[in-house]
Amino acid sequence: MSYTEAPIGDGTSEELFTLCTALAAVTGGSVAVEDLDRRVLAYSSLPGQRIDDLRRRGILDRQVPDEPRQLRQYRTVLDATGVVPLPPLADDELPRLAVAIRAGDLSLGTLWAIEGPRGLDETVERALTEGAKLAALHMLRRRSAAELQLQARQDALRSALCGTGIPEARFHLGLSERPRFSLLGLAPLHVAGHEPLPVIRLGMSAVGHFAAVHPEGAVTTLGRTVYVLVPHLSTAAVRRLAEQAVTALSRPRTVPVRCAVSQSDVDLDRLSTLRTDVDGILRVTTSDPAAPPVAGLKDTHARVLLNHIGDVLTREHALQHPGIALMLEHDQQHETFYAQSLLAWLNAIGNIGQAADALGIHPNTLKYRLKRARQLFGLDLDHPDDRLSCWLQLRLST
Known part of the structure; x- marks a missing residue:
C-alpha cells in the first residue's frame, strides 16, 4: 500500500480521511489526525501536497516515531488553545502547523498540517481550527459506551478533587455512602536534561493499568498530576498497588514515575484535602532523585512541612x-x-x-x-x- 492510499475498515472513520484531504487543499501540505498516543488515525491523499519523510514514515507505520524533541512539541500543542506553528526538527523536515483536538476540556488528539506555500494566514488558521472541531465530533462518535462511562467517572473524580459534585461523584464512581478509600498521585520525576513524560500519556497508561489490577478504582488527570481513587483496600494493599503501578508505568519510560499515597478516609468530602497532602508529597519526591518512588506523608513529613513554611514566608514578607x-x-x-x-x-x-x-x-x-x-x-x-x-x-x- 502506498502512503497516498486511505485504508477503510480499520477502525478509523472514513470521514476523517475526507476531512484531512479537504484541509490539505486549503493548506497546501499533507494533513494528519493523531490520537494521544501519536497513532496516525487518518491522513490526506491530495496529489501534489507538500510532504516529507517523517510524515511518510508515520503514515506507513501508522505511528509517529518517538523522539524527545517531538514530545516537547506535542506538549506545546496540547497546552495551547489555537493553531501552533512549529519549526522543523531536522534538515530533511518541513515546518508544521498543529492544533489540539478537544471535546470541551477532554483532549482527544492532535491535527497536524505540513506548512504550505501560503503559510499560516487567516484562512488556513480558520480551516485548521474548524477542522479540529469536526475531527473531535468524528472521534467522539466512534467512542464506545464503555469509554463514555469511563470518561464520566474521570470527570466525577476530577470534580470531587476540586471539592464539588460529591453526590454525583459517589454515584458515578459506584461508591457506598461511607466507603474507606485512599488517594494516589502519580507524576514523573524531574530530571535535568530530560523532557518529562506528558501527563496525558501517563494518565492514559494509568487508566489501562488500574482497569486491569483494580477495576473499582477511578483515574483522572488534573494539572500535572494523575490521581487514582482506590476504594475498599487495606493500607498495606494500597501501598502494594502503588508500588506495582510505579514499576509498570516507569518501565518503558526514560524518566521514572513517582507515587504519593494519602492516608485512608471514609468521608468523600475530604478528598480535596487528601489531594493537597498528595500534592505536597509529590512536590518533594518529584524534585529529588534520591526520594523513595512511593511515599506517604510519614516518609516526607519534614520536607513537606518546610515547603509549607517556605510558602508562607514567601507570601508574608513581614514574617x-x-x-x-x-x-x-x-x-x-x-x-x-x-x-x-x-x-x-x-x-x-x-x-x-x-x-x-x-x-x-x-x-x-x-x-x-x-x-x-x-x-x-x-x-x-x-x-x-x-x-x-x-x-x-x-x-x-x-
Whole structure:
C-alpha cells in the first residue's frame, strides 16, 4: 500500500480521511489526525501536497516515531488553545502547523498540517481550527459506551478533587455512602536534561493499568498530576498497588514515575484535602532523585512541612527575619559567607568543631564569623526560638 492510499475498515472513520484531504487543499501540505498516543488515525491523499519523510514514515507505520524533541512539541500543542506553528526538527523536515483536538476540556488528539506555500494566514488558521472541531465530533462518535462511562467517572473524580459534585461523584464512581478509600498521585520525576513524560500519556497508561489490577478504582488527570481513587483496600494493599503501578508505568519510560499515597478516609468530602497532602508529597519526591518512588506523608513529613513554611514566608514578607534578609543581601553584595557559616553552625547544633569541618575552615574563623554576624545583623542566637527562626529562613533561602 502506498502512503497516498486511505485504508477503510480499520477502525478509523472514513470521514476523517475526507476531512484531512479537504484541509490539505486549503493548506497546501499533507494533513494528519493523531490520537494521544501519536497513532496516525487518518491522513490526506491530495496529489501534489507538500510532504516529507517523517510524515511518510508515520503514515506507513501508522505511528509517529518517538523522539524527545517531538514530545516537547506535542506538549506545546496540547497546552495551547489555537493553531501552533512549529519549526522543523531536522534538515530533511518541513515546518508544521498543529492544533489540539478537544471535546470541551477532554483532549482527544492532535491535527497536524505540513506548512504550505501560503503559510499560516487567516484562512488556513480558520480551516485548521474548524477542522479540529469536526475531527473531535468524528472521534467522539466512534467512542464506545464503555469509554463514555469511563470518561464520566474521570470527570466525577476530577470534580470531587476540586471539592464539588460529591453526590454525583459517589454515584458515578459506584461508591457506598461511607466507603474507606485512599488517594494516589502519580507524576514523573524531574530530571535535568530530560523532557518529562506528558501527563496525558501517563494518565492514559494509568487508566489501562488500574482497569486491569483494580477495576473499582477511578483515574483522572488534573494539572500535572494523575490521581487514582482506590476504594475498599487495606493500607498495606494500597501501598502494594502503588508500588506495582510505579514499576509498570516507569518501565518503558526514560524518566521514572513517582507515587504519593494519602492516608485512608471514609468521608468523600475530604478528598480535596487528601489531594493537597498528595500534592505536597509529590512536590518533594518529584524534585529529588534520591526520594523513595512511593511515599506517604510519614516518609516526607519534614520536607513537606518546610515547603509549607517556605510558602508562607514567601507570601508574608513581614514574617521574614529582618536580620537574615540583611545577611543574605550582605553576602551577595560583598561576597562574604555569614549565611553559610551560621547555617552550618545551626545544623551542627552549636558544635563549632563539626561546623568548621563541614565548611573546611578553622574553628577560630567560624567563631569570628558568628560574632560578626551577631554584631552586623542584630541576631540573638542564645534563645532556641530565635535559633529556630534563623535556621528556618536560612534553610529555605540557601
